[in-house]
Amino acid sequence: MCCRPGVLSRSSFSIGPGAHVSSPASLLAVSDLHVSYADNRDVVDGIRPGSPGDWLIVAGDVGELFADIRRTLAQLRERFAAVIWAPGNHELWTHRDDPVRSRGVERYEQLVEMCRSIDVLTPEDPFPVWTGPGGPVVVAPLFQLYDYSFRAPGTHTKEESLAYAYRTGIVCTDEMMLHPDPYPDRESWCWARVEETERRLDAIDPALPTVLVSHWPLVRHPTDVLRYPEFAQWCGTERTADWHRRYRAVAAVYGHLHIPRSTRQDDVRFEEVSLGYPREWQRRPTPPRVPRHILAPVLDGAA
Ligand SMILES: [Fe+2]
Numbered sequence: 081m082c083c084r085p086g087v088l089s090r091s092s093f094s095i096g097p098g099a100h101v102s103s104p105a106s107l108l109a110v111s112d113l114h115v116s117y118a119d120n121r122d123v124v125d126g127i128r129p130g131s132p133g134d135w136l137i138v139a140g141d142v143g144e145l146f147a148d149i150r151r152t153l154a155q156l157r158e159r160f161a162a163v164i165w166a167p168g169n170h171e172l173w174t175h176r177d178d179p180v181r182s183r184g185v186e187r188y189e190q191l192v193e194m195c196r197s198i199d200v201l202t203p204e205d206p207f208p209v210w211t212g213p214g215g216p217v218v219v220a221p222l223f224q225l226y227d228y229s230f231r232a233p234g235t236h237t238k239e240e241s242l243a244y245a246y247r248t249g250i251v252c253t254d255e256m257m258l259h260p261d262p263y264p265d266r267e268s269w270c271w272a273r274v275e276e277t278e279r280r281l282d283a284i285d286p287a288l289p290t291v292l293v294s295h296w297p298l299v300r301h302p303t304d305v306l307r308y309p310e311f312a313q314w315c316g317t318e319r320t321a322d323w324h325r326r327y328r329a330v331a332a333v334y335g336h337l338h339i340p341r342s343t344r345q346d347d348v349r350f351e352e353v354s355l356g357y358p359r360e361w362q363r364r365p366t367p368p369r370v371p372r373h374i375l376a377p378v379l380d381g382a383a
């Protein structure tokens with residue numbers, strides 16, 4: 081594995097994509113690989129760079145088991161010049177089949193350490209600067225979780241919103257497996273993450289635009305198309321609603337919804353880059369389009 085090159089500023093560094101290659105590199109993104117499914121592992125086997133300088137963003141939900149997450153990210157890191165990971169809810173589960181029994185913050189910190197051991201960048205590392213086509217752009221992986229503020233229709237408190245979900249039976253498994261330890265609840269962990277993440281984002285050179293990367297969408301509009309609107313409460317927080325404008329985003333990359341598509345808000349591209357479960361992508365008329373181009377030689381500004 082290569083070493084990390086010099087620091088450009090206190091909050092970012094450059095890996096220099098394409099420094100030793102002739103074809104221009106691309107910044108690519110995927111999420112929700114869910115590698116516990118054999119069919120999804122086959123898809124991962126096919127994820128290859130188009131150029132040796134390509135970077136790959138992996139926006140959470142690689143899998144549930146530590147060994148699966150490590151193996152998959154290490155495979156991808158062998159192929160791509162850089163891999164940038166942000167956690168999803170599935171990585172944060174304490175799954176009954178995982179010999180790693182840590183919960184909450186401890187589990188997240190262990191995931192970060194694991195990523196560092198295989199040279200995969202995390203939200204805790206200096207933000208890299210993409211200097212290929214469309215750059216320079218700071219690529220900022222984020223971990224902000226959710227706080228139930230994307231409430232179910234007609235509800236006004238977390239309690240009402242959760243009660244609505246339990247009534248309809250659409251309850252995210254996080255309620256059973258994503259533990260907030262040592263925080264009293266997931267929203268407290270979310271709010272601490274939002275505060276810490278804003279501190280990191282505030283420190284980015286204001287002359288540089290960003291690509292913001294998070295498992296959960298930073299704004300609510302992508303959840304408008306959810307089949308079950310009560311699921312939105314596990315999809316984000318209103319506290320990040322202005323981050324795409326405040327931090328000069330050229331694109332906001334996310335997953336979690338398993339509804340791959342491109343949308344716009346305030347002239348910023350929002351890119352849902354998920355693979356999703358086989359039962360979801362196999363019933364679509366075309367094969368999954370993974371990874372997606374975020375910044376690329378001929379696709380600058382396009383989805
Ligand atoms: Fe997912």
Ligand SMILES: [Fe+2]
Nearest residue numbers: 141168169336
């Ligand atoms: Fe997810």
